[in-house]
Amino acid sequence: MSTYIQNFIKFRPLLNELISRDIKIKYRKSVLGVLWTLLNPLLMMIVLSVVFSNLFRFDIENFPLYLLSGQIIFNFYNDATSTAMSAIVGNAALIKKVYVPKYLFVISRVFSSFINLMASFTALMLVMVATRAELHWSVLLSVVPLALLMLLSLGIGLILAALTVKFRDIMHLYSVFTTVLLYLTPVIYPMSILPEWLEKVVLLNPLTNILTMFRDVMINGLIFDVWSLIIAVAETAFFLALGLYVFYKNQDQFILNI
Template sequence: MGSVFNEIYAYRELYKNMVKRDLRTRYKASFLGFMWTFINPLLQLVVYSVMFSTIMRMNIDKYPMFLFVVLLPWLFFANTTQEATNLIISNSNIVKKVYFPREILPLASATAGLVNLGLSYIIALAALLLFRIPLRPSLISLPLVMGLEFIFTLGVSFIVSAVNVYFRDTEHIWGILLMAWFYLTPIVYSVNIIPAHYLKYIFFNPLVTLTEAYRDILYYGVFPYFPGLLMFALLSLFVLVFGYLVFKRLAKGFAEQI
């Protein structure tokens, strides 16, 4: 894998330009433009807060923040991987005509998503103070958790972006899987309400560990459970390496398939 780092470094200007292009064009045709980076999660926060605070009665203290601090990383994972399914096909003009490391496409997309996540957390930190939730020293571990999520998300992006070139239904199947994954992850509800006989299975979902880490840091103001994060880190590295190998193998036929 060492050669891929050298190759990406050689094409670092292309990588930077693709990240900038992704950030600029994400809301290019809209009136509010880049402000949707902040507005979109805020609107989702309002919808879920109304639904689960007043209608379905989730009796959790300062529920909007309980939800918001983990909704943002979920949106990063879901949006980045969903967009990844169409990355190669939507860039068919350069994939067919220009040589460059194809890995740059999902890498640039995931990087742009991470930048959006970081900007969104500026709003989240301000909202925490507004709700009188103090910012504690546990905040220093937030970049670590974000970095691990980036690795996991990039690995999944490698897989879905490559597979969708050969099997176009992947884009739609992945959307359905994400919807199910959302409700199987304690985002709108607390892990404490899960029945005891199911609790031992819930952590087979890797995003549960991630979600609880974000919530510990930002909502509860404590350091995350580092043994669990270590397991998630190992899994993320495995997903990244496996995803890269799948991508590299399938990339040989991209030009013919699109």
């Protein structure tokens, strides 16, 4: 373990460069650049709020805020895991030339997505001010669900990155999976409208608990209960440990398949 920590410290400048490169590539030749990270969730919130408020009339106070908070959580997970999936394949040329701890490429993708998440979080705060929503002190606790979300995404990203080296079809299938996952995450709808059997299915989704915790501290001014925190930590620890294990067991074979 000490070897991994020493390597991480040794290659930290490289990690910073990789994160910077990923952000620059994403917004290359874009006039507004990183500002799109702020505008995208706001524009989608406006469109979806108009559509769903009129079609379904969900009994949710400040539906735009409810919707935007869900978008922030799910969009980060989707972006972090989708980009992490191609982290090894996309850096094949560098991996073949010099020794670099391969997990750094996955971490850089997740961290660059987290920087985008902070911009989206700023958009959420702006909407709260614009809609005159009450800002509770519990907003400070939002760091807990966001940290768990990042670690969960990192764990799943490590699994996807390792498997994609051998099975490139995963890159095409994963977009279908995330579409299904979107509907199994209460981003747009409230849990109260679901039948009992479907509610149980949605609760099995790790993102559901993290999203609920995030909304409680951001919108409802509530502190998440201990049981929800224990479940979220357990789920995150499981996927992170599984991701590290799968990645470690396969990393020596990467050079043969990239």
